[in-house]
Amino acid sequence: EPEVTQTPSHQVTQMGQEVILRCVPISNHLYFYWYRQILGQKVEFLVSFYNNEISEKSEIFDDQFSVERPDGSNFTLKIRSTKLEDSAMYFCASSGLAGDFETQYFGPGTRLLVL
Amino acid sequence: GIQVEQSPPDLILQEGANSTLRCNFSDSVNNLQWFHQNPWGQLINLFYIPSGTKQNGRLSATTVATERYSLLYISSSQTTDSGVYFCAVERKSTGNQFYFGTGTSLTVIP
Numbered sequence: 001e002p003e004v005t006q007t008p009s010h011q012v013t014q015m016g017q018e019v020i021l022r023c024v025p026i027s028n029h030l031y032f033y034w035y036r037q038i039l040g041q042k043v044e045f046l047v048s049f050y051n052n053e054i055s056e057k058s059e060i061f062d063d064q065f066s067v068e069r070p071d072g073s074n075f076t077l078k079i080r081s082t083k084l085e086d087s088a089m090y091f092c093a094s095s096g097l098a099g100d101f102e103t104q105y106f107g108p109g110t111r112l113l114v115l
Numbered sequence: 116g117i118q119v120e121q122s123p124p125d126l127i128l129q130e131g132a133n134s135t136l137r138c139n140f141s142d143s144v145n146n147l148q149w150f151h152q153n154p155w156g157q158l159i160n161l162f163y164i165p166s167g168t169k170q171n172g173r174l175s176a177t178t179v180a181t182e183r184y185s186l187l188y189i190s191s192s193q194t195t196d197s198g199v200y201f202c203a204v205e206r207k208s209t210g211n212q213f214y215f216g217t218g219t220s221l222t223v224i225p
Contacts, residue, residue, distance in 0.1 A: 030200065031211060043158070056212055089156050095211075102146045102165075102205075104213060106158040113172040 002026045004107035006092050012113045013082055021077045021110045023092030030096030032075045036088040082114045117142050119216035127222045128192050135186040136219045138202035144163055146205035147178055149187050153198045192223045
């Protein structure tokens with residue numbers, strides 16, 4: 001069964017550093033998402049991406065965040081200058097395959113720790 | 116946004132017992148999914164169920180869209196069922212983002 005993959009699985013960084021989280025969505029999916037989950041809390045939406053542009057973003061997704069689809073397979077989330085409160089699990093998801101259009105499939109997550 | 120409430124927040128079961136988890140949502144939705152978050156933090160798709168009933172092995176789910184709730188049934192629970200169960204909903208008029216509930220933390224003891 002096809003799956004969403006994410007790298008790295010864990011990342012530790014110093015406050016103020018830039019991080020790039022990488023995702024490979026399921027092939028032929030049309031919609032891509034990033035969510036985050038602060039430890040012990042619920043999963044929160046960050047941004048959705050369709051047709052090479054952001055289609056929606058939440059209040060969390062401020063100017064420190066950006067997303068990109070640099071080629072036909074990768075989807076990245078960049079945090080420009082990390083803060084302590086950015087420590088969380090970050091999930092990538094994709095959806096939009098014909099016949100199963102609505103279901104969002106989630107990757108295994110990247111656990112980010114900002115020190 | 117849409118408010119999503121799950122109950123109970125915590126549940127402890129003896130192996131072999133059955134349970135029902137509930138998800139209430141505040142508005143009509145186009146999409147509802149149930150997820151299991153395992154101890155490693157991975158979100159596993161259980162069901163895509165905006166309405167009706169589905170079954171997959173020991174798990175089944177029912178969504179009554181008109182009454183804005185969904186139920187997840189776990190029968191003959193096993194220790195590997197432990198983890199947090201989330202429901203998430205989507206409404207097209209507010210875009211295609213998911214709104215997640217706060218989850219039910221299930222512990223199955225041998």
